[in-house]
Amino acid sequence: MSVFVLRRILTLVATLFAASLIIFLVLDALPGNAAQMLMGADASPDAVRALTVKLGLDQPLAWRYLLWIKGMAVGDLGNSYVYGTPVAGLIAERLVLTIPLAIMSMSITVVLALAAGIYTAANHNKIGDVGVMSLTQIGIALPNFWFAILLILLFAVKLQLLSAGGFAGWDDGIWPGVKSLLLPAISLSVVQAAILARVTRSAVLEVLREDFVRTARAKGLGKREVLWRHVLRNAMIPVMTVMGLQFANLLAGTIVIENVFYLPGLGRLIFQSIANRDLIVVRNCVMLLAAMVVIVNFVVDVLYAFIDPRIKVANL
Amino acid sequence: MSTPLTATVPAIAPATRPATGFRRRALRLRSFVLGAALSLLVLGAALLSLLWTPWSAYDIDVASKLHPPSAAHWLGTDVLGRDIVSLLLVGARSTILVGVIAVGIGLTFGVCLGLIAAARKGWTEELIMRMSDFTFAFPAVLSAIMLAAVAGPGMVTSITAIGIFQIPTFVRVTRGSANAVWAREFVLAARAAGKGKFRITIEHVLPNILSILIVQATIQFALAILAEAALSYLGLGTQPPQPSWGRMLNDAQTLLFQSPMLAVYPGAAIAIAVLGLNLLGDGLRDLLDPRLARER
Numbered sequence: 113m114s115v116f117v118l119r120r121i122l123t124l125v126a127t128l129f130a131a132s133l134i135i136f137l138v139l140d141a142l143p144g145n146a147a148q149m150l151m152g153a154d155a156s157p158d159a160v161r162a163l164t165v166k167l168g169l170d171q172p173l174a175w176r177y178l179l180w181i182k183g184m185a186v187g188d189l190g191n192s193y194v195y196g197t198p199v200a201g202l203i204a205e206r207l208v209l210t211i212p213l214a215i216m217s218m219s220i221t222v223v224l225a226l227a228a229g230i231y232t233a234a235n236h237n238k239i240g241d242v243g244v245m246s247l248t249q250i251g252i253a254l255p256n257f258w259f260a261i262l263l264i265l266l267f268a269v270k271l272q273l274l275s276a277g278g279f280a281g282w283d284d285g286i287w288p289g290v291k292s293l294l295l296p297a298i299s300l301s302v303v304q305a306a307i308l309a310r311v312t313r314s315a316v317l318e319v320l321r322e323d324f325v326r327t328a329r330a331k332g333l334g335k336r337e338v339l340w341r342h343v344l345r346n347a348m349i350p351v352m353t354v355m356g357l358q359f360a361n362l363l364a365g366t367i368v369i370e371n372v373f374y375l376p377g378l379g380r381l382i383f384q385s386i387a388n389r390d391l392i393v394v395r396n397c398v399m400l401l402a403a404m405v406v407i408v409n410f411v412v413d414v415l416y417a418f419i420d421p422r423i424k425v426a427n428l
Numbered sequence: 429m430s431t432p433l434t435a436t437v438p439a440i441a442p443a444t445r446p447a448t449g450f451r452r453r454a455l456r457l458r459s460f461v462l463g464a465a466l467s468l469l470v471l472g473a474a475l476l477s478l479l480w481t482p483w484s485a486y487d488i489d490v491a492s493k494l495h496p497p498s499a500a501h502w503l504g505t506d507v508l509g510r511d512i513v514s515l516l517l518v519g520a521r522s523t524i525l526v527g528v529i530a531v532g533i534g535l536t537f538g539v540c541l542g543l544i545a546a547a548r549k550g551w552t553e554e555l556i557m558r559m560s561d562f563t564f565a566f567p568a569v570l571s572a573i574m575l576a577a578v579a580g581p582g583m584v585t586s587i588t589a590i591g592i593f594q595i596p597t598f599v600r601v602t603r604g605s606a607n608a609v610w611a612r613e614f615v616l617a618a619r620a621a622g623k624g625k626f627r628i629t630i631e632h633v634l635p636n637i638l639s640i641l642i643v644q645a646t647i648q649f650a651l652a653i654l655a656e657a658a659l660s661y662l663g664l665g666t667q668p669p670q671p672s673w674g675r676m677l678n679d680a681q682t683l684l685f686q687s688p689m690l691a692v693y694p695g696a697a698i699a700i701a702v703l704g705l706n707l708l709g710d711g712l713r714d715l716l717d718p719r720l721a722r723e724r
Contacts, residue, residue, distance in 0.1 A: 371661075
């Protein structure tokens with residue numbers, strides 16, 4: 113086990129470094145001069161030079177990269193070019209919204225998908241199966257931001273139950289915050305749940321065909337018991353792989369959905385920073401999102417080994 | 429923006445039971461027919477827009493803004509007085525253009541890399557696979573954001589970002605299915621006959637995985653459409669005055685209380701295109717390679 117985990121950790125670190133290098137090269141090496149972009153094409157060369165020195169952009173590229181890496185290690189991400197405040201603080205403010213949103217939508221996704229997947233597999237080829245599967249086919253085709261707009265139309269415009277956007281914050285207790293994240297979380301999860309439900313269904317069906325299931329049934333275990341005790345655990349591997357990959361989509365989705373609901377989260381911060389040409393904020397936010405994706409997939413990889421010990425042998 | 433699932437689900441052993449039973453076959457055929465019909469509808473709309481639209485999709489006529497549906501404007505007009513039907517028709521063109529180029533990028537690079545990985549094995553394969561794993565950490569929206577931050581938003585930005593994100597999926601699918609072909613006896617025979625790796629790849633491997641690639645390309649096309657719509661919605665993709673479905677949704681959102689239907693049409697168009705392509709992909713999978721047909 114330890115060798116397996118060690119190898120995975122090394123891959124994780126290498127991947128994070130590669131990601132940081134690419135992000136740095138794309139955002140800081142290609143555009144020429146961030147100071148020029150900030151000040152616009154008409155700025156006088158002297159002013160641009162002064163800002164370049166002030167932002168530290170006159171240093172060699174490799175040195176700036178090392179400074180950034182060092183800064184990330186100690187939690188100092190530098191100051192925003194536009195606001196002048198620490199980037200770490202800006203990001204932390206936004207994560208208060210984005211992380212609960214991601215957790216809420218992942219939970220809704222998992223609950224919906226497992227329920228639908230197991231139900232359809234257990235009722236294979238019956239009317240309920242066909243119905244739910246047709247629904248998932250439609251769910252996969254829905255753009256999540258359109259579904260979000262439809263939810264706003266229904267719950268905010270027609271029924272006037274929930275607000276069309278904005279975030280209530282966590283100061284007045286949990287409920288107002290959760291309430292303002294409810295529609296965004298649902299719109300993020302519906303598409304993901306449709307995909308995951310299909311994966312769950314085919315994984316469960318696959319396992320149901322295995323010999324050990326027949327053995328368990330022959331032993332006298334009831335259908336339900338076999339399903340819960342033997343089938344699900346074995347069907348979880350593909351389901352978890354997809355969940356890990358979906359997390360990446362979920363984070364990317366928050367960028368879009370936060371814009372639909374005017375939520376002041378990480379996605380909107382990235383977006384405003386692009387508009388403001390605040391490249392240092394963009395760089396750190398993109399790094400954070402990429403790191404979250406890589407780390408979640410790392411955790412999934414390691415979890416496999418616990419769920420199915422055969423995997424680590426295959427990987428050694 | 430959904431995951432390229434078909435490719436990334438770890439290989440569950442393919443169903444050994446062939447699809448039998450009239451009902452199931454008919455169901456599958458029906459999904460294929462429906463998928464082909466919806467895809468053709470979108471393609472037809474795009475082609476039609478090249479020849480004819482009821483009104484110009486570019487002319488602004490603020491005097492007739494936000495008209496309800498009428499005989500003149502079947503679905504009404506938007507906030508700039510443009511005819512919704514015309515915008516939808518021309519939008520289909522942008523959608524298809526972005527999809528074709530982005531999938532083309534993914535297909536070209538992905539298939540080449542996948543074929544090389546399967547043929548060379550060893551560290552080359554390891555390197556290519558690690559690189560493609562790594563690319564997955566950058567969903568299309570994220571790379572589009574990076575590109576837009578340095579190069580400015582636009583159709584080229586979104587096509588590049590979507591195309592790059594498509595590469596790893598094609599790498600995985602190509603390598604997986606190419607490896608299976610490499611293990612077959614006729615490849616062994618070809619090697620014994622003295623054919624080199626390159627010739628075997630071109631003459632034996634590629635033709636044998638073509639159907640899988642066609643199916644995957646169809647599904648990736650659907651994903652590209654979703655990605656393009658999201659990017660245009662965010663203002664990172666197709667730029668005005670070029671009509672695009674994502675952009676129309678963005679415009680419509682500010683008018684939800686006055687003209688809610690404006691937000692319904694473009695989204696429905698996207699959903700129809702994506703649903704059509706997904707169904708078409710499923711149907712093609714069953715028709716081209718029955719062995720691949722999983723329990724669905």
